[in-house]
Amino acid sequence: MKTPGNHLRNALKANAAFSLLSGITLILAKGSIAQLMNINNNMVLLYIGVGLLLFVASILHAAFSSTLSIKKVKFIIVQDWAWVVGSVLLLLWRPWEISMEGNVMIAVVAAAVAGFALWQMVALRKWMAAIAQ
DSSP states (O other): OOOHHHHHHHHHHHHHHHHHHHHHHHHHTHHHHHHHHTOSOTHHHHHHHHHHHHHHHHHHHHHHSSSOOHHHHHHHHHHHHHHHHHHHHHHHHOOSOOOHHHHHHHHHHHHHHHHHHHHHHHHHHHHHHHHHO
């Protein structure tokens, strides 16, 4: 039987897996991605990739802790929404000449991150309701 706590842990693990894949991809293929996105300095992608790996560590710590922390999960959700808002602002403001392919990549990743944030929010609410009983 899937408990609300397991559902929340699974949401966190899925977010960690996606973020890990994204971070490793940005680190290993920064040159190709920068060229595709029309970004002159591919080191920016390296820094984002490393930041994602640090984010993964915090998610995994929350997901595998013996006791789930509401505060930690909420902070992960806030970081996910910050990524989405930042991506939307980047797409609307367009401060750099990012290619159409780059803009599509940004939008797709933002949509995925929004999905993880929503999944985690729903799972957190269910878990909190279950422990309140």
